[in-house]
Every structure is written in C-alpha cells, then in structure tokens.
Amino acid sequence: AQSVSQHNHHVILSEAASLELGCNYSYGGTVNLFWYVQYPGQHLQLLLKYFSGDPLVKGIKGFEAEFIKSKFSFNLRKPSVQWSDTAEYFCAVNDGGNNRLAFGKGNQVVVIP
Amino acid sequence: GAVVSQHPSWVICKSGTSVKIECRSLDFQATTMFWYRQFPKQSLMLMATSNEGSKATYEQGVEKDKFLINHASLTLSTLTVTSAHPEDSSFYICSAISKETQYFGPGTRLLVL
Numbered sequence: 001a002q003s004v005s006q007h008n009h010h011v012i013l014s015e016a017a018s019l020e021l022g023c024n025y026s027y028g029g030t031v032n033l034f035w036y037v038q039y040p041g042q043h044l045q046l047l048l049k050y051f052s053g054d055p056l057v058k059g060i061k062g063f064e065a066e067f068i069k070s071k072f073s074f075n076l077r078k079p080s081v082q083w084s085d086t087a088e089y090f091c092a093v094n095d096g097g098n099n100r101l102a103f104g105k106g107n108q109v110v111v112i113p
Numbered sequence: 114g115a116v117v118s119q120h121p122s123w124v125i126c127k128s129g130t131s132v133k134i135e136c137r138s139l140d141f142q143a144t145t146m147f148w149y150r151q152f153p154k155q156s157l158m159l160m161a162t163s164n165e166g167s168k169a170t171y172e173q174g175v176e177k178d179k180f181l182i183n184h185a186s187l188t189l190s191t192l193t194v195t196s197a198h199p200e201d202s203s204f205y206i207c208s209a210i211s212k213e214t215q216y217f218g219p220g221t222r223l224l225v226l
Contacts, residue, residue: 044157
C-alpha cells in the first residue's frame with residue numbers, strides 16, 4: 001500500500017519567509033501527486049497537482065512543487081509567505097491507475113505577521 | 114467548477130440512533146466518490162469508495178454494516194452511520210472525482226452523545 005511521509009508537523013515562520021514542506025511517498029510506479037490546503041474552519045482545497053510533464057508545477061497563491069522521481073519526493077515551496085497562508089497542508093498520492101488517495105499526516109503552518 | 118457539498122455540516126445525536134450524511138457534486142457528475150474520516154490533528158483516513166450503481170468498496174477495518182453507503186445517482190452519495198456510538202464522533206468528509214482529481218466537500222461534524 002502507498003504511504004506518504006510529511007515531516008515537521010508544526011512549522012512556524014514570519015511573514016515574507018520562505019516555506020518548504022517535504023513530501024515523500026513509497027510507491028515505485030507511475031503516480032499522481034497532489035498538495036491540498038485546509039484553511040482554519042474550511043474544507044480541503046486543491047493547491048496543485050502533478051500527473052506528468054514538467055516536474056516543476058505551479059499552483060494557486062504562489063505555491064509550487066517539484067517532483068523528483070529519483071527521490072520519491074514532491075516538495076511544496078513558496079518563496080514568501082503571508083499571514084493568510086496559515087493553514088494545514090496535506091500531500092496526497094495515488095498510483096496512476098487508481099483514484100484512491102493516500103494522505104500524509106499534514107503540516108500545520110503558522111505564519112506570524 | 115468542481116464543487117462538492119455536504120449536508121448537514123453539523124449533527125448531534127443520541128447514542129443508538131442512525132445519522133445520514135449527504136454528499137453532492139454540484140456542477141459535475143461523479144461515478145466515484147470517497148468517504149473519509151478525520152480525527153483531530155490527524156490526516157484523512159479513507160473509509161470507502163462509493164461507486165454509482167454498485168456496492169461500495171470498504172477499506173480494511175471499516176465495518177460496512179455500520180457505515181452504509183448508497184450512491185444512487187451521479188451526483189449524490191450518502192453515508193449512514195447506523196446505531197451511532199460516542200466513538201463514531203468525528204469529522205466525515207466526502208470527495209468526488211473530476212478529471213482524475215478529487216474535490217472535497219466541507220465535511221460533516223458528528224457528535225454522538
């Protein structure tokens with residue numbers, strides 16, 4: 001079964017700092033990769049996704065993620081965070097032929113104004 | 114596009130009663146929907162895959178007789194928690210597939226007294 005690892009569950013940083021959240025997965029075949037964000041009191045929203053093609057994916061709100069196949073990683077980045085980026089971020093993976101998602105445990109990100 | 118709704122958003126019930134939660138895809142048709150459970154400060158745990166017109170597929174450890182799933186149309190799946198007990202109190206989230214991506218509902222908070 002798929003497993004997804006997200007480290008550093010709690011991240012606290014100041015506005016304008018850069019953010020990088022790590023995501024590693026276990027499946028060795030073709031994968032689809034996702035980052036979802038859950039703002040306080042809101043539902044999960046899709047930030048970005050990777051299916052194929054350019055391994056550097058641009059998402060909403062200035063986020064990007066890079067798929068590195070050799071490292072089984074799909075790290076999320078934002079060069080300069082804002083207070084409004086305070087949220088929980090989840091990495092999710094499914095194998096190419098199956099829509100069932102495996103989620104990481106999430107990163108709770110708090111941005112201090 | 115790709116909006117998923119859930120109803121109700123909150124439900125409080127007495128132990129032993131049954132609770133039905135609806136999941137609707139508002140602007141697209143979804144042959145497949147998913148039901149998740151999210152515990153506080155934890156990730157989403159997939160409970161079952163809901164397939165339109167056929168039986169749901171349950172994840173290991175999920176009691177199918179306790180969590181009844183009906184996917185009667187291309188826009189509606191329901192989860193019924195039968196004979197609910199306090200340990201069933203949780204946040205239940207559904208998602209629906211559109212173009213190989215899961216879009217999530219806002220969730221239903223269930224509290225069983």
